[in-house]
Structure formats: C-alpha cells, structure tokens
Amino acid sequence: MTIDRPPYEEAPALKRFPMHVRHGFFGRRGGVSHGVYKSLNCGPGSGDEPEKVLENRRRVAHAMGAPLEKLASPRQIHSAKAVITDKAFEPNERPECDALVTKRPGLLLGVLAADCAPIVLCDPHNGVIAAIHAGWRGAVGGVIESAVEAMLVLGADPGKTAAGVGPCLSQASFEVGPDLADAVLDATPWAETLFEPGQGDRQFFDLKRYCLGRLARLGVAHMDALEDDTLTQSDVYFSHRASVKAGDRDCGRNMTAIMLTA
Structure with a gap:
C-alpha cells in the first residue's frame, strides 16, 4: 500500500477475468479521515469533512485506475431499485437507488456499505457489470433481481456472469x-x-448465503462470498453495529468499486 493507494480485497469469481474487469472491496485503511471516520471513509452522507471524503474517494478511484470524475455512485436508500448508466453523476444529481449497471468501459461503479452486503457482478463475455448495495431490506425487496434484470437489458447472460459478495x-x-x-x-x-437460534425469540441470519441463494436462483453461474466480517473486523472495515456498541455518533462507509477495462 502506498500513501494514496489503499488496500482492497477481490472476489475470486471475478479475479479470473483481469483483462476485462477491475474491482475492489475497500475497507477503512489508506485514507485521510480522522476519529470515528479513520481513515478511508467514502460516505458523503456521513458527518465527516467533505474534502476528506472527496480525497478518500479519489484514492479509491486511483487504486482502480480511474480518475475521480469517472466514479459513479448513487444516493442509497435501502431500495430494490437498479439504474443503468453510461456516465458519472454530479453530486446533486446522484440517482436514488441501490444498484448501478453499465457496459461503458472506464466508468467506475461504486456502492457504500457498513455491515450490509456489497455485491459485484460481471459478464466479461458481453461486457456488462453491476455494483449492488444489499442490506436485508434491499435483498428481500429484490435489489439483486433488479440489477440482474438491468444487466439482461444490456445483453448480459446470467450463465456467463460472475458475482462476488x-x-x-x-x-x-x-x-x-x-x-x-x-x-x-x-x-x-x-x-x-x-x-440459527439465538436468545429468546432472536435468531442469527446468514445474509451472505441469502444473497448467494438469490443469485443462484437467477441463474448466475459463478459466485462466491468473502469470509470477512465487518463487525468482528471493525479495525479493518467500518461497521455500523460496532459503532453503535462503542457509543459513537456515526461511522464511516466502506466503498466497493468495479470497472470494465475492455
């Protein structure tokens, strides 16, 4: 990691196509923010200093090989809505949705999360990608299906698509x-x-396998989920639940990004 190139993780299912796509699951390391936002907070809706959020987003884009001006990210609302785009958005023009889809090479799609599931999809054969923010509400509501349906509109084939949670x-x-x-x-x-049963009427829900299950039912051929846990690894990732437990007033947001290169 250099001072302006933060570290990131990759989904094995998508790493098989390095000539077609770049992607990264970024955590909280490698940025310029301080306090509860230390350090790669990419959430413009947080209480962080806007110029620091902008620099963090620039670093993410740079790590993916793109200028900040090519980063397209939505205003997330825990919905099932997906938007097809071929351009980035002005800050006051970001669409309200929780998934972006494109077939434009060089356009970097980015979504934010801090315990919810970020998902990237790529059909390298037909040149279509998607980035999804899947909280439990969005996942139950159908945001994964909306994203895959939008990919189909652009010519993608689920049987040739790879996905990573x-x-x-x-x-x-x-x-x-x-x-x-x-x-x-x-x-x-x-x-x-x-x-799995918890205390009293509480239960433990497997969000990762739930997302994989919905992807499988859509015919997505290749998929996997990283084992990383945002709560227990809150030194590596921003976690809303960890922040609540610590009594913090707010928390940063992890960015997930994906871009077609050819």
Missing part, C-alpha cells in the same frame, strides 16, 4: 428479531435454513 456481517454477528425473520421468510420460504 463482499465484506458484511457474518451470520454469527447478525442477530435479528422476529420482524426481520418474518419478512425474510414471507418473501423467500427457502431461506429457513439460513437462520
């Missing part, structure tokens, strides 16, 4: 109440095996 809460860290469990099971009864 990035750092998020592991099952052991994602304790949920009955309302969340009921919402998941009402929408997807097959997910019953993704819950």
Whole structure:
C-alpha cells in the first residue's frame, strides 16, 4: 500500500477475468479521515469533512485506475431499485437507488456499505457489470433481481456472469428479531435454513448465503462470498453495529468499486 493507494480485497469469481474487469472491496485503511471516520471513509452522507471524503474517494478511484470524475455512485436508500448508466453523476444529481449497471468501459461503479452486503457482478463475455448495495431490506425487496434484470437489458447472460459478495456481517454477528425473520421468510420460504437460534425469540441470519441463494436462483453461474466480517473486523472495515456498541455518533462507509477495462 502506498500513501494514496489503499488496500482492497477481490472476489475470486471475478479475479479470473483481469483483462476485462477491475474491482475492489475497500475497507477503512489508506485514507485521510480522522476519529470515528479513520481513515478511508467514502460516505458523503456521513458527518465527516467533505474534502476528506472527496480525497478518500479519489484514492479509491486511483487504486482502480480511474480518475475521480469517472466514479459513479448513487444516493442509497435501502431500495430494490437498479439504474443503468453510461456516465458519472454530479453530486446533486446522484440517482436514488441501490444498484448501478453499465457496459461503458472506464466508468467506475461504486456502492457504500457498513455491515450490509456489497455485491459485484460481471459478464466479461458481453461486457456488462453491476455494483449492488444489499442490506436485508434491499435483498428481500429484490435489489439483486433488479440489477440482474438491468444487466439482461444490456445483453448480459446470467450463465456467463460472475458475482462476488463482499465484506458484511457474518451470520454469527447478525442477530435479528422476529420482524426481520418474518419478512425474510414471507418473501423467500427457502431461506429457513439460513437462520440459527439465538436468545429468546432472536435468531442469527446468514445474509451472505441469502444473497448467494438469490443469485443462484437467477441463474448466475459463478459466485462466491468473502469470509470477512465487518463487525468482528471493525479495525479493518467500518461497521455500523460496532459503532453503535462503542457509543459513537456515526461511522464511516466502506466503498466497493468495479470497472470494465475492455
């Protein structure tokens, strides 16, 4: 890692196509922010200093081989909405959605997370990529399906598509109440095996396997999930739950980025 090139993780399923796509799951290291935002906070909606967030986003773009002006990221709202784009957005024109899809080489798609699941997809044969922010609400609501459907519009083939689920809460860290469990099971009864009993009426939910399950049901051929847990590795990744436990007023956001190179 150099001073302006922060470290990142990659999904094995997408690393097989280095001539077609670059991607990275970035954590909290390698930036310029301080305090609870130390140090690679990429969330413009946080309480961090805007110029530091901008520099952190520039460093992410640089690490992916793109200028900051080519970074397209949405205003995330925990929705099921996906947007197709062929350009980056002005700060006050970012679309409200939780997935971006493109077939424009050199356009860097970026989504933010701090316990939710970031997902990248690539069909290298047809030149289509997507970046998804999948919290449990978005995942249950269909954001993964929306992104894949948008990829199909651009000519992608699920059977030739690779997907990677990035750092998020592991099952052991994602304790949920009955309302969340009921919402998941009402929408997807097959997910019953993704819950483990906790204290009282609490359960532990496997968000990573849930996302993989929805991808598999869409016919996505190659997929994997990183084992990284944002809560237990809060020294490496920003984690909303870790910040709440620590009594912090806010937390930073991890960026996940993906770009077609050819």
